[in-house]
Amino acid sequence: MKPRYKETPSHLIDAPLWWHLEGRSQTATGYGRKLTTPYKVEHNGRLYRVYCVCFSNSGTLYILPGGVPLYLADSNTFRPGEVAA
Secondary structure (H helix, E strand, O other): OHHHHHEEEEEEEEEEOOHHHOOOOOOOOOOOOOEEEEEEEOOOOEEEEEEEEEEEOOOOEEOOHHHHHHHEEOEEOOOOOOOOO
């Protein structure tokens, strides 16, 4: 199956979970295939949690609309209440 990419810019919304606020990691090593990030992104009028695949020094961000990975080609982070430029 060919990977799908969200070609439009993605504005990451800061929405941390409890372990993000406490400075904890989801796994002991910090690596994994479905790491939950402290961000959400809007796609087709709905907010989706952003996940990360990380097995080395870099990671790939994706969301799961309909349970199928949609990789983020471009992303910018902003805090709630900020206006995206």
